[in-house]
Structure formats: structure tokens, C-alpha cells
Amino acid sequence: MKTYRKELWFNVAARRAFINITPQIEDCIVESGIKEGLVLVNAMHITASVFINDDESGLHHDYDIWLEKLAPHEPVSQYRHNVGEDNADAHMKRQIMGREVVVALTEGRLDFGTWERIFYGEFDGRRRKRVLVKIIGE
Helix, strand or coil, rough: EEEEEEEEEECCCCCEEEEEEEHHHHHHHHHHHHCCEEEEEEEECCCCCEEEEEHHHHHHHHHHHHHHHHHHCCCCHCCCCCCCCCCHHHHHHHHHHHCCEEEEEEEECCCCCCCCCEEEEECCCCCCCEEEEEEEEE
């Protein structure tokens, strides 16, 4: 069995964003030379997320509104975590959207459903953060 590891780095200018990282993951698969196995993609920061869904701008807008209703950024005084910080909502949004995804790798390709894509969700941007890509297989 072979393994491959790479870190992808992101510096999102906005506080929140959803970025389709499927092309970068596909590049990692090619680099790895692995044809059959599993691909793990996970956010290495507790205020960011990796998830799978449709790459449709209306859905991304709906996620943003829904997440802000569930864990509003302001007033920051509503959170204990924010004593000296202002990102408690980002931690909660990450908890809802998830830390990682695992996708089967078949014949050198992500074994996806029709509209599935991998996204990086940023909830406390404006600084550099990383995503781990780990591929195992043959």
C-alpha cells in the first residue's frame, strides 16, 4: 500500500467563504499515482470545515444565511469563548459543517455522486489556514 500527504494552504480575505477545492484534490490524486484507495481531506483549523455538496451559488448563499441564524457572529458578547476573541461563532459553524470528508478513489478518480464536490468552508478568515490531503491505496 502507498500513502501520500500534502497540505493545501488558503488565505481567505473575507470572514466567511465556501471554496470548491475539488480540482486541487484531483491534482493530488494525479501526483500520488494511487488508483484505488481512499482520500481523506480535513481542515486543520478549528474555525474551518471540509464538506461535500453541490457547487451551486444559491445553496452556498443559503448555507451562509442558515449558519448565521444558528450561530450569529454578533453580538460577540453572547459567547463566553469571546473573552478577548470574536470567533466563537466560527467554532460552532465548523462543528455543524464538519471537519473532514473521506472519498473512495476508483480507477484514479474520486468516486462521487452526480453533483458532489469537495469544499473548504472558512468561518474566521483573513489569515492563513491549511487543509490536509491524505491518500492511501495502491
